[in-house]
Amino acid sequence: MKRFLALVVMTAAALVTWSAAPASAHAQLIGSDPAAGSTIHALPEAVTLTFSDALVTAGGGEGNHITVIDPMHGIISAAHTDVSGTVVSTVLSPSMVMDGTYHVSFRVVSTDGHVVEGTFTFRIDASVSSSVPEADLAASGHATLSVAATGPGIPSGKGAPSGRALGTFEVDLSTATICYGVVTEGISDVTAAHVHSTSTDAMTISDEIYVPVNLDSIDNAAPVCADLRRADAVALVRDPGRYALVLHTRAFPEGAVSGTFSTISSSHLVLPAAASSTTPVSTGLPLWLKIALGVVVVVGVVAAATGFRSSRPRPSHAAADLADER
Numbered sequence: 001m002k003r004f005l006a007l008v009v010m011t012a013a014a015l016v017t018w019s020a021a022p023a024s025a026h027a028q029l030i031g032s033d034p035a036a037g038s039t040i041h042a043l044p045e046a047v048t049l050t051f052s053d054a055l056v057t058a059g060g061g062e063g064n065h066i067t068v069i070d071p072m073h074g075i076i077s078a079a080h081t082d083v084s085g086t087v088v089s090t091v092l093s094p095s096m097v098m099d100g101t102y103h104v105s106f107r108v109v110s111t112d113g114h115v116v117e118g119t120f121t122f123r124i125d126a127s128v129s130s131s132v133p134e135a136d137l138a139a140s141g142h143a144t145l146s147v148a149a150t151g152p153g154i155p156s157g158k159g160a161p162s163g164r165a166l167g168t169f170e171v172d173l174s175t176a177t178i179c180y181g182v183v184t185e186g187i188s189d190v191t192a193a194h195v196h197s198t199s200t201d202a203m204t205i206s207d208e209i210y211v212p213v214n215l216d217s218i219d220n221a222a223p224v225c226a227d228l229r230r231a232d233a234v235a236l237v238r239d240p241g242r243y244a245l246v247l248h249t250r251a252f253p254e255g256a257v258s259g260t261f262s263t264i265s266s267s268h269l270v271l272p273a274a275a276s277s278t279t280p281v282s283t284g285l286p287l288w289l290k291i292a293l294g295v296v297v298v299v300g301v302v303a304a305a306t307g308f309r310s311s312r313p314r315p316s317h318a319a320a321d322l323a324d325e326r
């Protein structure tokens, strides 16, 4: 409630700022990514604001703040902002990506000493460009994916030189949940972690967050569990090499380590073939036959070594919140 009130106050303050802005020659917000008022299908890596004049960078630009609030009123922006000339940005670290309205509020200081404040919103609507193929509803079983992320794994090559992170992700396709843990070495101050989709052609990390990674899962004995969109869970298991784990740190905000996933084991996996857009979704086959025709792989040996299977905690409260919302 307090947060909501704060939001109302910030919004009111922003309206004043916006209407007063044209009269002033001081720095003004001239652009943002995501754009104010836009609807996009996936949460970006970061929110970036561009102003008409340079911003102070003294003290590491500590006078500049961007706060991003998700539809459930949780703050998902990093405490730290990066300032470069007229551009200020903050990395997002949501505990999950949800549809709805995101509020951005900012307070920056221009080099002439003036404080500029404002807010705007953007919307996430995953249905804008993706929907669950009917065939994916028949997916079931478990798959355990592993990922070895390294500094040289960052596509720009500017990751932490000796940093490493090893992640184990178990996907349950029947319930569309994921349980995971990440162990790091040679990196510190992790500010955000995400699973990104990668382009198989250039292996660049797109700026879309595919699955946010809860920071509680990093260097913690107990894995973290969360709900996934079913289509996302199926895609991850079907084609793990197209997804990368990226850890961002204070020293390496663009990404300290990155690596793509691979499957180490699976059990009772029923994975319908990827539906092509030209194939009719319904083939007229009975469901049991569709399932029988799916790829069935039973291994489950290596998974025992990970110890994941035996120590699955109840989902984090964030995941429970999402469940409530459904």
Ligand SMILES: [Cu+2]
Residues within 6 Å of the ligand: 045, 193, 194, 196, 246, 248
């Ligand atoms: Cu990321």
